[in-house]
Amino acid sequence: MQFTxxxxxxxxxxxxxxxxxxxxxxxxxxARATCDRRMGxxxxxxxxxxxxxxxxxxxxxxxxxxSEPEMCGNAIRCVAKYLxxxxxxxxxxxxxxxxxxxxxxxxxxxxxxxxxxxxxDMGEPRLExxxxxxxxxxxxxxxxxxxxxxxxxxxTGVSMGNPHCVIFLPDLDQVDFERLGPLVEKHPxxxxxTNVEFVSVADPGQVNVKVWERGAGPTMACGTGACAxxxxxxxxxxxxxxxxxxxxxxxxxxxxxxxxxxxxxGPAEEVFEGTMRREK
Ligand code: ZDR
Numbered sequence: 001m002q003f004t005x006x007x008x009x010x011x012x013x014x015x016x017x018x019x020x021x022x023x024x025x026x027x028x029x030x031a032r033a034t035c036d037r038r039m040g041x042x043x044x045x046x047x048x049x050x051x052x053x054x055x056x057x058x059x060x061x062x063x064x065x066x067s068e069p070e071m072c073g074n075a076i077r078c079v080a081k082y083l084x085x086x087x088x089x090x091x092x093x094x095x096x097x098x099x100x101x102x103x104x105x106x107x108x109x110x111x112x113x114x115x116x117x118x119x120x121d122m123g124e125p126r127l128e129x130x131x132x133x134x135x136x137x138x139x140x141x142x143x144x145x146x147x148x149x150x151x152x153x154x155x156t157g158v159s160m161g162n163p164h165c166v167i168f169l170p171d172l173d174q175v176d177f178e179r180l181g182p183l184v185e186k187h188p189x190x191x192x193x194t195n196v197e198f199v200s201v202a203d204p205g206q207v208n209v210k211v212w213e214r215g216a217g218p219t220m221a222c223g224t225g226a227c228a229x230x231x232x233x234x235x236x237x238x239x240x241x242x243x244x245x246x247x248x249x250x251x252x253x254x255x256x257x258x259x260x261x262x263x264x265x266g267p268a269e270e271v272f273e274g275t276m277r278r279e280k
Pocket of ligand 1: 011045063068069070071072073074075162163195213214215216219221222223224225
């Protein structure tokens with residue numbers, strides 16, 4: 001299997017061009033094997049670029065634990081750069097079919113004609129509790145107490161196609177991230193589990209975020225998570241609609257525009273190409 005290793009702010013992926021008909025017999029098992037950082041290539045997710053009838057291509061992603069999320073913001077920037085640089089598309093605005101609907105990345109070119117970044121129309125956030133999905137009565141979930149046994153945290157629920165639980169805190173260094181991340185991810189109120197973002201607001205235009213990803217654990221960055229944080233910040237009245245989201249791997253520029261779409265701008269990098277010897 002031919003693959004390309006790429007990352008967006010250190011959130012790293014194994015990208016497989018499956019436009020020509022390659023199909024993994026067991027993609028979840030393949031994701032677990034190839035994402036393993038000792039026995040495999042090492043990545044947070046395995047991404048297939050597939051033919052689509054609705055868009056230019058279809059993106060299918062598997063987390064390192066083999067689960068299949070609806071969407072991935074950092075991976076979609078990598079996919080857009082991959083397609084553009086290999087001339088698999090001949091335009092800068094690309095439509096990508098995902099389980100979260102049609103997502104539209106736009107290639108940004110520098111003065112040297114090289115890809116300098118990707119701006120993605122991530123579509124509209126979903127805020128109804130059942131859409132996140134979260135257990136409980138109808139309505140939005142904004143700064144609502146979530147009982148974690150020995151402590152209660154105020155949570156805001158946002159779906160960017162995939163579920164996010166955003167937790168605003170005064171100081172990220174005080175967070176017992178490794179313990180609380182999985183506790184919130186698997187909390188019974190989130191029937192599909194959830195990605196978890198711990199956020200401290202530096203000022204209304206800038207936030208610091210640590211991400212615990214569903215199915216992958218701690219990652220350097222999270223594209224859908226940065227979008228969810230911005231939407232949650234507006235709902236909780238602690239950020240502007242345009243925010244610099246600072247993650248361990250770098251900064252994403254997010255805007256929740258007046259048309260209700262969320263726009264994410266950030267980099268995508270190619271690291272190397274390779275051949276996996278066999279499917280495990
Ligand atoms: C958070 C993510 N890496 C991104 O950049 O949007 C998406 C990966 C999928 C996530 N782990 C999930 O929803 O299960």
